[in-house]
Amino acid sequence: MISTGLLVIVMSCVASMVTAQDDGSRNRRRGSEPQREAKPEKSETPSKKEQAGPITAVVGGDIHTVTGSMIRGGTLLMQDGKIIELGNDVDVPEGATIIDAAGKVITPGFVAINMSGLGVRSAPQKQDKLGDALDPFDRNMKFALGVGITSGCVELSSRGGRGRRRRNGEPEERFLGLDPNPEEYVTEALLDYGDEDTSLCPCCGLPVLPTEPITSRPPSQPQPRKFSAIKLSFGNLDSMLLEENVFYSPNPGSLTGALNRHNWRREVLKAKKAIQAEADKAKAANAAKSGGKETTASKSGSSSSSASKSASSSSRGGSRVNPELLRLLKHEIALRISAETVDEIKDMAELASELDYDLIIEGGTEAWLVVDDVSQSEAQIIYTPRRRRSARRGAEETSGSHVGSPGIFQKSGIPFAVSALSSSISLGGLAGRDLSSLPLEAAFAVRGGADEKTSLAAITITPARMLGLDDRIGSIEVGKDADILIMNGPPLDYRTYVEQAIVDGKVCYDRAKDRVYPVFDRE
């Protein structure tokens, strides 16, 4: 376990070093690749050990695999929450539970890139962990499962407006005997503002009155929004949390303007230095291991100590590098930021190319006008086909939204994920233009010129790739999580209902039983 972990770290370090050396070739998410290579080994060992899990077979359906070709009348075997076999001539083993899907359509569970108020009741406070706030019995999950959403990305940072948000520097609520030493923040406070009743004046002997700091505080760093991926495994708490902090997402506007960009560049540079130092350290350690002891030991010792010094200096106080930023620059996560207009999109694309990180543009209403810039920076787009933005006066041809955007994206090879008009389930799914219209939104991408396969990918594998979870969700492949939907029609047809949603091999939604959506057509 530990050794493989080390291996991954070393490999990712090596990978990042390589990227630092040759800038010409870019392939995305290098950091996650070694992990992906390591994973099959891990998944093999438990399946060899356990062997015990019951097998469920879904038989006779037309399987949209999304990443591969369609399998008509195929069979799909699931065991221990994973897909173990797939194809037309698969034998159903004895004793397997059989779900008859003859005449039905099978797709991977949909991935909602924008989700809120599902599975997590309220945004966890600063010290609260997402894992503890999960609610596996949340009713809204049934509504989402009912339209086929089996996993997605929830935003957890409360973006103001709720009134209860703590301001920076305000003391946190402390719990008797639970929290680590609270003296830390008190010291800080005193250091910052000086002692209030300092002393007497050395000249006149009068007490020096406490003064407030006159200089205003410098603008605070952009606080990244927090996104985490969860699985809607209703009633099953263990498998709900997929991954925390799946994006690096600064607030919109925090990367625009000269000062902000300057700060951002400086921040990135600092983080890159930290990565470099880390890599040097690893290199030195390697050299110390392999090379002659006497000669290199002193050198490597000094270099490693200097590296650790730099690391510790970088981790001290205000000059600390955000670990999420490090992950961003190692291509483990992408930067997700909202950009709507031509200028915004161009700026973001330029910055991403210059500083070398993965970019996901949220919104992208005018992206169809700057397709070249976007594809050059290899950015991805989170797009809502039904969202409109009217053109500026006098620039009717070169501004505003365009119905044909999805088609244009597809033609230019820009990967796009479809998000619904709203991220939450409103009025128990009755309001229509909410998260429950996600498949319909994908159908509007078809209307906008994208083909059906791409549009289905836009709510399955593309968002999964954005989340860095394409090794687990987003398509039907052997070895992936058994998150599948059994539908009574084509996936992007508005008349289609999800009959069963299977998450991690368990039926988490059954249309006939759950009665979330109407069941009038079955007598």
Add this chain to the structure above:
Amino acid sequence: MNKQLIISKSIGLVTAIMVGACGLTAFGQTVAYTDAHLMTMGPLGQIENGTLLVRDGKIVDIGKDIQIPGDARVVSLQGKTVMPGIIDPYYVFKKTQSANSQQTFTFRGRVFRRPGATFSVGSFNNVAENFYPYDVDFMPALRSGITTAQLVTDGRGLSAIAQPVPDPTPEMLLADTDGFLFAKVTNQTSALDTIRKNLAGESSSSSRGKSMTRAEMIARMRAARRGRSGTPPPTSEPAKKPEEKKAAPTKQETDPIKLMWKAVREGKKPLVVNANNAATVAHLNKLLEKSQDAKIHLVATGPNLFQSLDEIGNSKNITLVMQPTIDTVPYSSQLMNVPQMAHSKKIPFAISLSLNNSQMISSQDDPLFPIAMLVKSGLPRDTALQALTTRPAKMLGVDKTLGSLEKDKVANFLVFHGDPLETGSRLKQVFLMGKSVYER
């Protein structure tokens, strides 16, 4: 706790004397309750036309053909039914300031979800120490036949076991039993940590440095700074730390709360947990997988429990405390009898009448009517009655003296006009330690 009791005893001297005087009137006097239908809840089972001999607040003898001493006062309970006093394992007597967020609760069978505010664990409340007898009005409890109750607050702390005598006296608390650790939790890190960290045995010392308020801390920092005349405080911190370290081991041994937690970890004492919503129940189940020995008394409403009943059944260390209500399946109009479901899954459970306070108060004419509803809809009668008497007695560790009508046990019993579970059968009289404390 005992010290405190002694003090409060001396303070309430007048009341103590009064109680003493009351006791004297019955002292030595044997009372024979004859011709009653005795539901002993013990090994004797049901006794028709039985006799119950009571002296000095204790049951001297019980049975069908018992020699009644010549000097005994004979009270005929012809046609009446006698059962042991009800033991309430979770009697919330004081709402604390702690706001518990994300609550789901049931009212008239419907599930409501209250979003709630930020969770605050609230202060640790030692019920026995903070108990002020005049605070509590036990009359509703007595009218419902509750003769023993575990007192808890809405937050967390150490419970106490009380006898709800009508006139407030310090004697209300059973002195010979320690309370249990209890906590109300919701599915937030801060709330779950109150249990998780203590179950894991992590350092959660209530040592001085940690229980200080911010103001105290600043004051201390200033003092340290003045002493060092302007040098930055971080240097003064290491000087403090050894002190704490020195103090810590001695404190760990003596701190009663820590010892209680240790007992909980080792499974010697149960922990009473009130789970605020269905998600919390799931989280608790997950949490208990790690600490195998800890025994939990899980307090929750039916709708919050029913989705996790399988998991609860798998773990052998959970005893449920439930409301006597027929609930609806969340987001549906289907009715369900969660106590019966728990019984069929072989999960041990007790029923707390006071948990659904409005129901308890509204059905005081026949306090067991809600139980009768459960029995009518499938819960075995014996299980239901045990859940009110013997089970909670065992849970509270008072089963040697309370919970059933047996020889040498305390004479806490209820007299009903007829079968307690029959509609219209009223609670006639409540006896506490052999004395009639309530009569309608």
